[in-house]
Amino acid sequence: MGLQTRHDERLECSDARSGLAGxxxxxxxxxxxxxxxxxxxxxxxxxxxxxxxxxxxAAYRRFPGDYEQAAGWVRVAAVHTALNVLRGExxxxxxxxxxxxxxxxxxxxxxxxxxxxxxxxxxxLRRLPRRSAAALVMRHCGMSYxxxxxxLGVRVGNVGTxxxxxxxxxxxxxxxxxxx
Amino acid sequence: xxxxxxxxxxxxxxxxxxxxxxxTEHVADCGRCSARxxxxxxxxxxxxxLLSAPQLVPxxxxxxARIRRELQWSREExxxxxxxxxxxxxxxxxxxxxxxRAGLVMCAIGIVVAGxxxxxxxxxxxxxxxxxxxxxxxxxxxxxxxxxxxxDSHVLGGFPTPDGSSTVRFGTIKWSSSGSxxxxxxxxxxxxxxxxxxxxxxxxxxxxxxxxxxxxxxxxSVTVTFNSTAGSLGGSSVTxxxxxxxxxxxxxxxxxxxPTLGVATMPRPKALSTGASMSQIEAFLLSQPGIPxxxxxxxxxxxxLRTILPVPVPPGASVRSVQVGGWPGVxxxxxxxxxxxxxxxxxxxxxxxxxxxxxxxxxxxxxxxxG
Numbered sequence: 001m002g003l004q005t006r007h008d009e010r011l012e013c014s015d016a017r018s019g020l021a022g023x024x025x026x027x028x029x030x031x032x033x034x035x036x037x038x039x040x041x042x043x044x045x046x047x048x049x050x051x052x053x054x055x056x057x058a059a060y061r062r063f064p065g066d067y068e069q070a071a072g073w074v075r076v077a078a079v080h081t082a083l084n085v086l087r088g089e090x091x092x093x094x095x096x097x098x099x100x101x102x103x104x105x106x107x108x109x110x111x112x113x114x115x116x117x118x119x120x121x122x123x124x125l126r127r128l129p130r131r132s133a134a135a136l137v138m139r140h141c142g143m144s145y146x147x148x149x150x151x152l153g154v155r156v157g158n159v160g161t162x163x164x165x166x167x168x169x170x171x172x173x174x175x176x177x178x179x180x
Numbered sequence: 181x182x183x184x185x186x187x188x189x190x191x192x193x194x195x196x197x198x199x200x201x202x203x204t205e206h207v208a209d210c211g212r213c214s215a216r217x218x219x220x221x222x223x224x225x226x227x228x229x230l231l232s233a234p235q236l237v238p239x240x241x242x243x244x245a246r247i248r249r250e251l252q253w254s255r256e257e258x259x260x261x262x263x264x265x266x267x268x269x270x271x272x273x274x275x276x277x278x279x280x281r282a283g284l285v286m287c288a289i290g291i292v293v294a295g296x297x298x299x300x301x302x303x304x305x306x307x308x309x310x311x312x313x314x315x316x317x318x319x320x321x322x323x324x325x326x327x328x329x330x331x332d333s334h335v336l337g338g339f340p341t342p343d344g345s346s347t348v349r350f351g352t353i354k355w356s357s358s359g360s361x362x363x364x365x366x367x368x369x370x371x372x373x374x375x376x377x378x379x380x381x382x383x384x385x386x387x388x389x390x391x392x393x394x395x396x397x398x399x400x401s402v403t404v405t406f407n408s409t410a411g412s413l414g415g416s417s418v419t420x421x422x423x424x425x426x427x428x429x430x431x432x433x434x435x436x437x438x439p440t441l442g443v444a445t446m447p448r449p450k451a452l453s454t455g456a457s458m459s460q461i462e463a464f465l466l467s468q469p470g471i472p473x474x475x476x477x478x479x480x481x482x483x484x485l486r487t488i489l490p491v492p493v494p495p496g497a498s499v500r501s502v503q504v505g506g507w508p509g510v511x512x513x514x515x516x517x518x519x520x521x522x523x524x525x526x527x528x529x530x531x532x533x534x535x536x537x538x539x540x541x542x543x544x545x546x547x548x549x550x551g
Contacts (some may be wrong), residue, residue, distance in 0.1 A: 020248065020251070024248075027243075027244055028240055031238065031240045031243060032240065035238045040231055045238060046500055046501055046502070050498075053243065053246060053247060053250070056247055057247060057250055057251070117230070121230050136231070137231065139194070140227060140228055140231040140232070141231075144195070145195055145198065157187065158187065159191070160185075160189075160190040160191035161185065161186060161187030161190070162187075163187075163190050163224075164186040164187055164189070164190040164220060166227075167223040167224055167226070168223055170223070170226070170230070171226055171227075174230070
């Protein structure tokens with residue numbers, strides 16, 4: 001191993017350490033909200049944490065050393081990644097139904113109803129246009145119109161319209177689910 | 181004045197101060213806009229109700245520890261790629277050449293190695309009630325094997341002989357077993373010889389055929405005796421007992437002869453210490469030169485090691501905490517989800533491992549039938 005290479009590696013390690021400190025601060029500031037956004041979509045904490053891990057690893061590579069720029073990005077990425085998880089689940093739905101017959105033991109009626117409502121919501125969310133679904137999840141996780149606009153790259157004045165369309169579509173889809 | 185757009189009416193409910201007064205005044209005087217606002221509010225309320233699932237607080241410390249480990253692996257992989265000029269074989273291409281038994285042996289050895297380390301952190305007894313993942317990088321694997329005196333050549337094969345001893349920097353390690361792993365004729369024979377209840381799944385995933393053999397691994401024990409270089413631990417010893425274990429190996433329906441699924445059952449491992457306290461031994465082990473600080477931190481984050489069996493997570497594997505029959509388990513899968521395994525301890529103090537060349541859902545489905 002040449003001296004120059006060793007030198008380069010040491011520099012890289014030093015850069016990595018300082019970058020990691022900055023990234024940790026960014027991670028701790030935004031982790032909870034990212035998990036919350038993902039959990040609203042996927043419906044369970046473990047799945048949401050998996051999504052969050054994927055999102056933060058991607059942010060680390062995408063915004064080297066300038067993580068504050070990534071605050072909006074991780075929120076959008078969390079929702080989109082979680083929606084991708086839902087779309088992946090659809091492909092497995094048929095198999096899941098067979099599995100549930102063997103392995104699921106409903107504990108109480110309300111639990112079953114609650115679970116069914118969550119499943120219904122997930123089915124509807126994956127049918128909504130991406131941006132509508134993202135705006136909807138962000139708003140109902142407490143993000144302001146300004147934050148949503150920044151995260152989605154739209155004008156603040158358009159956020160209300162996006163939300164209105166998303167909620168209207170959500171209601172129609174839920175009605176369709178109920179009557180189908 | 182024209183009627184108010186839907187988007188503004190929607191914002192009026194969320195951020196009324198951000199909406200100009202003239203809009204607010206118009207809505208107050210306009211029956212049509214008021215009605216639209218009420219309709220919009222109903223949809224908003226429905227959405228809020230649907231999206232307001234209870235939010236659990238995630239463990240940011242644990243999540244950060246995992247992310248940092250993942251980043252470290254990435255750096256190691258980059259370094260490996262830089263120096264290794266040999267052609268890289270893709271994970272998908274390489275995996276089928278690893279037999280399931282080799283995979284299970286690696287898993288079992290990993291558990292024993294981690295269990296031994298965990299056992300050494302106990303005062304009088306190690307009796308885990310549940311499992312928890314510990315991420316291991318390539319560097320950690322090398323550090324652990326060097327620290328335990330196993331040497332690179334023994335990592336995949338476990339201890340070189342059924343009985344023997346090895347000297348390490350801080351003392352000696354002795355291992356013994358009442359025999360080698362061997363095939364038996366039936367499930368009844370396996371359960372009888374091992375003396376443990378063994379359940380098998382009633383329904384198997386597609387592609388999995390019948391059981392091709394049952395294997396019994398007799399009881400084995402490892403004793404670590406600390407010498408004077410271990411300070412206050414000098415003279416004390418810790419013994420880890422594991423097994424006996426039964427492994428049911430399933431063939432593929434394609435008839436390739438390569439096992440596709442393995443179901444292993446064993447009593448939970450236990451450890452006895454001759455007197456050193458848990459905090460003494462934990463502090464000693466985790467502060468040893470060669471033990472990576474990130475690994476030490478992750479072990480500390482596990483909590484009370486007397487009741488936790490650490491499950492080593494190899495580099496590149498994905499890990500999830502799952503419930504199997506209501507008991508906490510650890511689910512591991514390779515990056516492509518082409519192979520997966522789940523480890524859990526049930527309420528009867530039995531440890532189970534289900535692993536195979538299957539995706540994680542199939543593995544969980546099998547596990548759920550046993551849990």
